Amino acid sequence: MVKSIPMPTGKGAVTSTSGTVTDPVVTGIGVLAPTGAGVEAHWHAVLAGKSGISRINRFDPTSYPVRFAGQVPGFAAKDHVPGRLIPQTDHWTHLGLAAAAAALADARIDPAELPEYEMAVVTSSSSGGTEFGQHEMERLYLNGPSWVGAYQSIAWFYAATTGQISIRHGMRGPCGVLCCEQAGGLDALGQARRLLRTGSRLVVSGGTDASLCPYGLVAQLTNGHLSTVEDPARAYLPFDAAASGYLPGEGGAILVLESAAGAAARGMGHGYGIxxxxxxxxxxxxxxxxxxxxxxxxxxxxxxxxxxxxxxxxxxxxxxxxxxxxxxxxxxxxxxxxxxxxxxxxxxxxxxxxxxxxxxxxxxxxxxxxxxxxxxxxxxxxxxxxxxxxxxxxxxxxxxxxxxxxxxxxxxxxxxxxxxxxxxxxxxxxxxxx
Missing domain, CATH: 3.40.47.10 (Thiolase/Chalcone synthase)
Incomplete structure (x- = not known):
């Protein structure tokens, strides 16, 4: 059963007419990960121990100390993103848009049927649109300022994916982004939980990342924690005596969160979990x-x-x-x-x-x-x-x-x-x- 929690009291407390809140449920999941595109592909790969780690193919990594990473297989932006948006946005945003659409479909939600101000978007971002930014800087230094497009000012920005998801699905409720590196995905879901407790009907939340470009990889190298082991099966070994750091990757997951009452009213029960x-x-x-x-x-x-x-x-x-x-x-x-x-x-x-x-x-x-x-x-x-x-x-x-x-x-x-x-x-x- 969904647990009711006594409402906090005092300064800053959230209140409701019933005096209790219920925990939100996850009714939709969209996955684009190195382990596969889609919930089923990802889950089967995880249970089979099938790795999505391979030699970086988005650019030639030969001259870099890290040559392996997790890459989303077979992803083509044109299959998921409106053509006009592709040159205006980064690969990270393409993944986020695709995952959000998959999550909404999984939750059986048509955003056009819901009040636009009751739908919110909160995502996590770490590096932003590094690949887009790199290409624009290349144009600047090779060809001059007139070659830099107007979208350079927004496509790299941490909130770009949140904004594009909001625009595409007509979600005009509270929107935001959490920039807390690896912890940000949980922080975004924590914020989504707060929004559902304060009036939002539905929140699209989670995060994606995609910084597998020369500029993005160099930025990651500065912390000294990436593994340079040449064997991809032995490069990332958490809690192991031979641990030598980690390998980077791209992708992530977007989730649909709803109140328990809202999910039940749509016949979704308690979804995937609470x-x-x-x-x-x-x-x-x-x-x-x-x-x-x-x-x-x-x-x-x-x-x-x-x-x-x-x-x-x-x-x-x-x-x-x-x-x-x-x-x-x-x-x-x-x-x-x-x-x-x-x-x-x-x-x-x-x-x-x-x-x-x-x-x-x-x-x-x-x-x-x-x-x-x-x-x-x-x-x-x-x-x-x-x-x-x-x-x-x-x-x-x-x-x-x-x-x-x-x-x-x-x-x-x-x-x-x-x-x-x-x-x-x-x-x-x-x-x-x-």
Missing amino acids: IAGYAAGFDPPPGSDRPPALRRTIERALADADVGPADVDVVFADGAGVPEADLAEARALAEVFGPRGVPVTVPKTLTGRLYGGGAALDVATALLSLCDSVIPHTAGPTHLAAGCEIDLVTDQPRDARLNTALVVARGHGGFNAALVLRRPEADRAEGECG
Whole structure:
């Protein structure tokens, strides 16, 4: 059943005539990821451990230290985006538009039939339209300012995808973008949850990313965390003794969120699942004697969902593949759940880290996991690093009765977020979500 939460009181509290709020449900999912285009293709690839990592083919990576990444297979913008928009927008926005259209179709929603001011859009962005911006700079330096198009001023902008989704579907309610790197996908869904509690009927949310161009890759290299291992199967190994960083990727997921009452009125039941809790935090400065914020963030998300550590059946971890970051995350999980106290998985080893799109894709994967009562495995890792006392699911998927999942995301610079998902109904048969 959908949980009712007592409304907060005091300054800044949200109020309603009933004095309670209900958690939003996810009624539609659109996926464009290295593991495949569409929910079914992605989920089958995840369960099969089929990697979407390959040599970068959007440009020649020979002279770069990183040559492998997760790329969306077979995507052609002309098949998903109006022709006039293609030269005006970046590849990242093309992916977002396609994923949003797929999510709305999955939710069986025709936006033209709903009040335009009751539909909102909130997405996550990390790098913005880097490929579009790179091409415009090339024109500037090679040919002069008259060759730079007017769309340079907006196509790179972090909110471009939000704006284009809003325009295309006539969604004129509250719109925004969260720029918190990998954590942004959870932050966007957290904001979508707030909007549904304050009057919006429907929110399109999630994120995509696409910075696999020379300019985008060079910008990513500056943090020193990308893996330069030449074997793509061994380049991204979160929580493993041989971890050497991560591989980048493109794509992500867009979700449709509705109030439980709205979804029920349309005959959608509880959809794929319920967003039951959310929290965000920010790490103290490097060198500080204060602990990282992740443990506190997880505890706050659980409290927001009104569940305890024992209620969580699986954790979809951030899994950066950077030894010190992995150790910090493993310690936070062990402190909250106990050493090896809950199954942990990192399906993103099949896609690379998708930045603005990564956490939203993790949420989509976690919802499918809850629906089918199976924990997808983490492809790649074979030996846990010292100090990582977690129950990392490897080798093959693990069947389990799942009702509650925790998704964790950490972004470069200190961002971190946690989201709690609930299975649509505790007594619903497996495979009946959506």
